[in-house]
Amino acid sequence: MRALHRATLALYTDLSMEGVLQRITQSAKDLANARYAALGIPDGKGGLETFVTAGLRDGDAKRIPHQPVGRGLIGEILRSGQSIRVPEISRHPGSAGFPPGHPAMHSFLGVPIAAYGRPIGQIYLTDKIDAPEFSEEDQQLIELLAAHAAAAIENARLYRQVLRGQGELAQRNEELDLVNNLASAVASSIDVDELLQTQLERVMGLFEARAGEVFLREDHEGAFRLAVHRGMPAESFWELDRFRAGEGVIGRVGKSGDPIWTSQLESDPGYLRPSVLAAGVGTLVAVPLTARGSVVGVLSLAFDGTRPRNANQLGLLEAVGAGVGIAVENARLHRQARRLAVLEERERIGMDLHDGIIQSIYAVGLTLEYSRLPTEDPQDILLKVEEAIAGLNAIIRDIRAYILDLQPARFQTASLSEGLEMLVREFRANTLVEVDLRIEPEALGRLGRDGAAALFHIVQEALANAGKHAKASRVWVSVKLDDSRVALHVIDNGGGFDLQREHTKLGHGLENMSERARQVGGDFEIASSPGEGTTITVRLPAEPALVASRPASDVFRAAPR
Numbered sequence: 001m002r003a004l005h006r007a008t009l010a011l012y013t014d015l016s017m018e019g020v021l022q023r024i025t026q027s028a029k030d031l032a033n034a035r036y037a038a039l040g041i042p043d044g045k046g047g048l049e050t051f052v053t054a055g056l057r058d059g060d061a062k063r064i065p066h067q068p069v070g071r072g073l074i075g076e077i078l079r080s081g082q083s084i085r086v087p088e089i090s091r092h093p094g095s096a097g098f099p100p101g102h103p104a105m106h107s108f109l110g111v112p113i114a115a116y117g118r119p120i121g122q123i124y125l126t127d128k129i130d131a132p133e134f135s136e137e138d139q140q141l142i143e144l145l146a147a148h149a150a151a152a153i154e155n156a157r158l159y160r161q162v163l164r165g166q167g168e169l170a171q172r173n174e175e176l177d178l179v180n181n182l183a184s185a186v187a188s189s190i191d192v193d194e195l196l197q198t199q200l201e202r203v204m205g206l207f208e209a210r211a212g213e214v215f216l217r218e219d220h221e222g223a224f225r226l227a228v229h230r231g232m233p234a235e236s237f238w239e240l241d242r243f244r245a246g247e248g249v250i251g252r253v254g255k256s257g258d259p260i261w262t263s264q265l266e267s268d269p270g271y272l273r274p275s276v277l278a279a280g281v282g283t284l285v286a287v288p289l290t291a292r293g294s295v296v297g298v299l300s301l302a303f304d305g306t307r308p309r310n311a312n313q314l315g316l317l318e319a320v321g322a323g324v325g326i327a328v329e330n331a332r333l334h335r336q337a338r339r340l341a342v343l344e345e346r347e348r349i350g351m352d353l354h355d356g357i358i359q360s361i362y363a364v365g366l367t368l369e370y371s372r373l374p375t376e377d378p379q380d381i382l383l384k385v386e387e388a389i390a391g392l393n394a395i396i397r398d399i400r401a402y403i404l405d406l407q408p409a410r411f412q413t414a415s416l417s418e419g420l421e422m423l424v425r426e427f428r429a430n431t432l433v434e435v436d437l438r439i440e441p442e443a444l445g446r447l448g449r450d451g452a453a454a455l456f457h458i459v460q461e462a463l464a465n466a467g468k469h470a471k472a473s474r475v476w477v478s479v480k481l482d483d484s485r486v487a488l489h490v491i492d493n494g495g496g497f498d499l500q501r502e503h504t505k506l507g508h509g510l511e512n513m514s515e516r517a518r519q520v521g522g523d524f525e526i527a528s529s530p531g532e533g534t535t536i537t538v539r540l541p542a543e544p545a546l547v548a549s550r551p552a553s554d555v556f557r558a559a560p561r
Contacts, residue, residue, distance in 0.1 A: 007031060021041070024145070024153075027145060028142055034055070034125040036125070040052075046078065073108060084108065087133035107126065107128045108126050110125070117315040125138075192331040211301070213229045214299050214300075215243065223244045226238075226241040231302070233273075248271040253287070255295075261283070360394070420459055423463060433474065436477065437478075443480050448541075474493050491536075513538070
């Protein structure tokens with residue numbers, strides 16, 4: 001897209017028609033990585049008035065007896081006005097072959113260039129260099145270039161007419177400025193309200209409209225609701241601020257996608273406000289806002305008195321409608337992306353709560369259960385109760401921290417090594433299960449901040465499962481460097497389980513561990529069978545060796561959530 005941006009900027013470096021056509025042709029060749037490129041300007045009689053090429057050597061060009069005459073695939077684009085993309089030219093039913101001396105060509109992409117609703121040229125590309133055929137992305141890219149090429153070609157034509165009418169040139173330049181400004185706004189702004197207001201005011205000023213409105217389609221019902229009104233009268237044109245598809249001028253444009261230019265305002269007496277007619281408005285123009293082939297809104301302008309239909313102005317309004325429609329669609333996609341990000345964050349918070357807070361509460365529960373066991377020493381029970389109270393106070397601090405910044409405080413201050421030792425110490429005290437912890441310091445130094453946080457939570461979840469489900473008497477935890485990865489192994493001698501039959505009985509624990517490993521580019525494996533214990537293996541990406549000079553505590557402490 002940066003290459004497209006540079007190419008479109010280059011189209012306006014000068015106004016000579018020859019230079020513009022040559023730059024369009026070369027830009028299309030470079031953007032699609034084609035061996036040959038050409039640009040044809042139709043003569044209005046089924047043939048080509050101008051034909052510019054790129055990629056042909058002088059010797060090859062001289063051996064071709066004549067330029068294309070408008071038959072074959074070139075003629076197909078001229079007649080249909082649609083893009084054509086084929087892997088093999090000779091196999092297309094519309095192919096007319098090549099004249100003698102013409103180099104062999106295979107894959108083909110042809111894109112029409114249109115401005116103000118009329119064709120003004122075609123871009124032809126053949127022989128994709130790095131693939132057997134042109135892709136859909138190539139077609140979309142060249143179609144975007146063609147949209148800018150249309151403006152550039154029209155700009156060059158206007159330049160040639162400057163001596164015949166300075167007034168006409170000034171008008172066209174203002175129109176092109178509107179289109180260019182809209183293109184820039186579409187590319188840089190996701191604030192739909194600001195974009196609609198700015199562009200509506202510019203269009204009203206350019207066409208000397210008395211008032212203007214924009215209706216946007218509602219996603220849930222498909223009706224069109226008023227979004228922006230500018231000008232006089234200050235109230236909306238219509239009695240309604242929401243039109244169903246096919247209802248009134250707005251609904252008909254929204255349903256058909258065709259513009260309406262009418263001075264017969266009495267034909268909609270049920271919707272048009274009487275005050276609008278009383279104010280002297282005599283003509284309404286409504287054009288669709290389109291994006292990806294569908295109507296996302298309607299732009300309407302009100303003019304004083306009767307205004308004759310102008311094809312050029314209507315075409316420009318449709319072009320503006322297409323640009324604004326793309327901006328509206330982009331903004332909606334942006335909102336959807338933000339909603340998706342919120343859902344992903346909620347899922348992450350759920351995982352953190354499960355792996356952190358819930359497991360901590362479970363540990364307190366184990367401590368209280370232990371205090372219920374028969375004992376001859378009441379002091380032992382008192383110590384366990386005090387331990388549970390301390391655990392609950394720590395959990396309260398963690399919950400408060402989650403509320404404030406969604407990150408338990410203990411994870412912010414402890415190093416990964418200290419954090420793992422803390423997990424093992426608490427697990428051993430709460431479950432009376434022996435735990436053998438072995439850590440290679442170099443392995444911890446090779447973990448990034450996200451990998452360190454993921455490993456901590458995976459160990460926490462694995463220990464909880466060993467105590468809660470496996471009924472193990474011993475657990476082995478090891479972290480070591482394995483080639484270019486940091487390997488974590490958590491092994492217990494518990495009862496094991498059938499992975500196929502009892503996976504769902506373990507709740508979200510296994511799923512959370514697997515997801516945490518995947519999110520940081522790691523792999524998760526589990527091996528278990530009844531009576532044989534369980535082995536969990538996680539391999540996480542290791543950062544370059546130079547990171548090993550950093551203390552593991554720094555790596556873990558720098559891991560914000």
